[in-house]
Amino acid sequence: MKNKKLALIYDFDKTLSPRDMQEFHYLKTLGYDNPADFWKECDSFAHEHNCDGILSYMYLMVMKSDNLTRKQLLDEGKYIRLYKGVSTWFRRINEYGKKHHIDVEHYVISSGLTDIIMGTSIAPEFKKVYACTYAYDKDGKVLWPSRVVNYTMKTQYLFRINKGVLTETNDEDLNSSTPESQKYIPLENMIYFGDGSTDVPSMKVVQQNGGTTIAVFGDDSKRSKAETLYKDRRATYAVKADYSKGSRIEKIVQGIIVSLEARNRLEEYK
Numbered sequence: 204m205k206n207k208k209l210a211l212i213y214d215f216d217k218t219l220s221p222r223d224m225q226e227f228h229y230l231k232t233l234g235y236d237n238p239a240d241f242w243k244e245c246d247s248f249a250h251e252h253n254c255d256g257i258l259s260y261m262y263l264m265v266m267k268s269d270n271l272t273r274k275q276l277l278d279e280g281k282y283i284r285l286y287k288g289v290s291t292w293f294r295r296i297n298e299y300g301k302k303h304h305i306d307v308e309h310y311v312i313s314s315g316l317t318d319i320i321m322g323t324s325i326a327p328e329f330k331k332v333y334a335c336t337y338a339y340d341k342d343g344k345v346l347w348p349s350r351v352v353n354y355t356m357k358t359q360y361l362f363r364i365n366k367g368v369l370t371e372t373n374d375e376d377l378n379s380s381t382p383e384s385q386k387y388i389p390l391e392n393m394i395y396f397g398d399g400s401t402d403v404p405s406m407k408v409v410q411q412n413g414g415t416t417i418a419v420f421g422d423d424s425k426r427s428k429a430e431t432l433y434k435d436r437r438a439t440y441a442v443k444a445d446y447s448k449g450s451r452i453e454k455i456v457q458g459i460i461v462s463l464e465a466r467n468r469l470e471e472y473k
Contacts, residue, residue: 280322
């Protein structure tokens, strides 16, 4: 049965943006001139307390700040820089999809923070953002981490997109049996964009089920990570993180869209 939907799923840090989102501005407000010092503290805390690394950074962000609030995190989004071409990428790909009778949807699955992502200029482009979140009190002050998205947990959200069960608290429908013909977006109709080893579980799920995985790198110093993912058959392609018109990434995605259109047309002859 043909499916006209295509999901483009992105990690965020170092995939759409060249650095970890906390490094553009937030860590400077905490007094860190060198972001590596903060991440070193996170690693030390995680090892000392046998703590998940993502929870470690979420904890230290709160402990080292003065009453961290949701508004502050949303405001951090305006400091995020994006890779070349990202700001117009979504419009161009959506238009190309429509031209070829394919409905393109964009998602984020990130171990970064939802509210920082939602404060960026590109937040409206995403159908859903799955990332780490805090619970807040009535004044918007952080109470506690409400959701943690670590490396293996990312795969859960692939299946939410697959089934169209996008609400994080709806586990019953997520775990119920659904015929392939009723899946919202087949895994083979997914393109996953990532930048390193933390994306391997998600890349493996997408690739093993017929989808496409793209490992991106920001500059030549980061090329080896992407090429290793390609050589290890985790990534279908290893490409520089240039999303501008006519770039290699754009040509790859356009080719997948045309291929999906052709596959759907062949289905009509069965």
